[in-house]
Amino acid sequence: MTKAGKHIISIVPGIGKSRGHIRVPEHDTELYLNPVERTLLCLFIAHPEGILANDLLLHWQELQSFYERESLYDDPALRVEAIESLCAESKRVFYSNISRIKKKFVAVLGARKARGYYIKRYPNGLYRTLATITPSTPLSLHPAQNPCSRHSTHSPSDYIAVSSGR
DSSP: OOOTTSSEEEEOOOSSTTTTEEEEGGGTEEEEOOHHHHHHHHHHHHOTTOEEGGGGGGGHHHHHHHHHHHOOOOOHHHHHHHHHHHHOTTOHHHHHHHHHHHHHHHHHHOHHHHTTTSOEEOTTSEEEOSEEEEESSOGGGSOSOOTTOTTOSSOGGGEEEEEOOO
16 A cells, blocks of 8 residues: 555646646656546546446536536537446446556556556445545645636646545
8 A cells, every 4th residue: 555645646727738637746747638537537536435337327417517627528418428428338438448547647657656546446346546636735725626627726736636545
């Protein structure tokens, strides 16, 4: 198990060239996640207890909210279609995105160091990530706001995800 705070990443909530990038300051590197991958990562960070793949549909509103912020689509129908494919009964889109997230973290950090950041399935069937999002400064200085939002008024360095060691 890793100690809390050992591996730090920051999610870049801005618009432009840095949009969608995950920074890994400890290793002075970053990786890019597409909007669906960022949506999944945000969902699982918001649910450290884990989620069963078959229960994704129960999190429809959250997925829709995260994807609305992360997606470049202006058409609500296209966003709904993307979430429907993610929650489809076959789970093909879900599994392929989970796999891509893992590959991207492993490519940047190596298999051992990446373990705390990607989403993986545990023996009890729950999928979860060991990363959590915490403010880099005391909580009292920040209003309650979704750190995965591109509409955030905070700078990218205001939020970090830390391996919690669960």
